[in-house]
Amino acid sequence: MHSFPFCPNPHCVWHTKAPDFPWAKPKGFYTTKAFGRVQRYQCSACHKTFSSQTFSLAYYVKKPVALSDILGRLQSGESLRAMSRNLGFSLRLLSNRIDRLARQALALHSQCLQARTGYDSVCIDGFVSFDTSQYFPSEIPIAITAHSQFILDVSHATRRRSGTMTPAQKKKAKELYERIPLERGALSRSFRDTLTSALSFQPPTALHPFVLITDEKPDYERVLFALNAFRTQTEQSRIVHLKIWSKLPRTLSNPLFSSNYIEREIRKDLANHQRETVCFNRNVANGMMRLSVYLMSHNYLKPFRIRAPKGSHPRTHAEAAGIPCALVEQFFAELTGGIRAFLSRVHLSEPMQRTWEKRWKTPGKDTPEYLPKYALA
Ligand SMILES: [Zn+2]
Incomplete structure (x- = not known):
């Protein structure tokens, strides 16, 4: 037996x-x-x-691959095509293994969030990148704790291109947007996604009001004011909004430091989010999978302070945020070789569930993403 x-x-x-x-x-x-x-x-x-x-994480796999190798390459800025050339695997195989890593990471993250004991202010800011072409910029709001730089949740919105365009570009944009409908109110929805998640992960108490830090974008305030938790707040469940002028120096003492920091890290480390990149996301659902793996490795594997003396605590952003050390230590082992996460056994936020089920829509693509049966079990 x-x-x-x-x-x-x-x-x-x-x-x-x-x-x-x-x-x-x-x-x-x-x-x-x-x-x-x-x-x-x-x-x-x-x-x-x-x-x-x-x-097993290798369920239905025909070719065993070391997931830790793919994770290391992804964290250090290697593009998908470079990875495919260097490892001798097809893009399809790589994408399948990244999906497995991402689902595993999301499940472990949700488990760790339930065991979290810390409390912190939350910064939310939209990270701007693009998918398929510069005509489809994306805004990726990331909820991150203000002092421990721990990612709580991430969402995605596709919007129209703005800013100066030549007459030819304007013509092309008009044609594209007539042909390809984009979600209305996507920016507000994506901000609401992350705010709702952050509130559910650390609901306000009498001792700890929920402090939200954003820039001065009017959309943020509008969404917050419409939120039931904000409108019905009491002394026991205060929600405070701190708005930061975006021209303030981006230093450690800036209350939006965490958002500025993670934006810089993503631009530096992920080939598909560098400025003017040719490795941009061809598929939003796959891009969100890759981003989830990166953000979770930032939480659980990256040192909290690079120059901290060896053996000092907290060692990772997750430990700094109040996740028990034992869970953080297990993270890597379970991410690359643990028992496969089952959707029916995990509690995911709405954006995490969308990422898991590959429901993020790529502009111009009408067919749903392929989802293996085992991913929904
Ligand atoms: Zn049974």
Whole structure:
């Protein structure tokens, strides 16, 4: 008898937690080219069969790849095509492994957020990049804690190109926007996404009002004022909005430092978000997967202060934000070799769920993204 932590069937009574007694009995085996002989098991409650591969991050994989290698390359600014050339893998295979990494990272992040004990002010600012072409700029609001630089959540909005354009560019823009409809009110929706997430992750209490720090964009205030939690706030659940003039020097003492900092890091580290890049996102859903992997590795793997003496605490942004050290230490092992995360067993925010299910829309693409069945189990 083998002991598995839960039954992989989402409709089974033992899906959340398996009983202490042996419940999975061996039932035959199958052979694969990638992993050789694999033992099958049967659950004694729902009688569904599964194998140890069902729990593996390499479920349905035909070619085993070291996920830690892909993660390292992604963090250090290697573009997808460069990775594909250097590792000798196709873009499709790479994208599949990045999706697996991203889902695993989002699940671990949601688990860590539930165990978080810290409290901090929250900065939200839109990071501007573009998808498919410069005619489709994207605004990516990121909710990040003000003192620990810990990412809480991230969303995405596609908007129209603004600023000075030549007559030919104006003509092309007009044609494109007539042909390709964009979501109305996307900027407000994406800001609301991250604000709602941040509020749910650290709801205000009598001792800790929720302090939101943004720049002076009127949209932000409008969305905040319309929010039920803001309108019905009491002394026990205060929400305070701090607006920062965007021309202030971008130093450590600027209250929006965290937003400025993460924007600089993303531009420096991710090939698809550098200015005037030719490695821009061809597909928004894939881009959000890649960004999620990067942001979660910023939280859980990157040192909180690069020049901090060895062994000093907090070592990572997550520890600085009040995530228990044990969870932070497990993060990397579980990200690249732990039990595969099941959607039915995790609690994700709305934007995280969209990323998981690849529901971010690419301008000009009408068909939904391909989603393997195992990703929805
Ligand atoms: Zn079962």
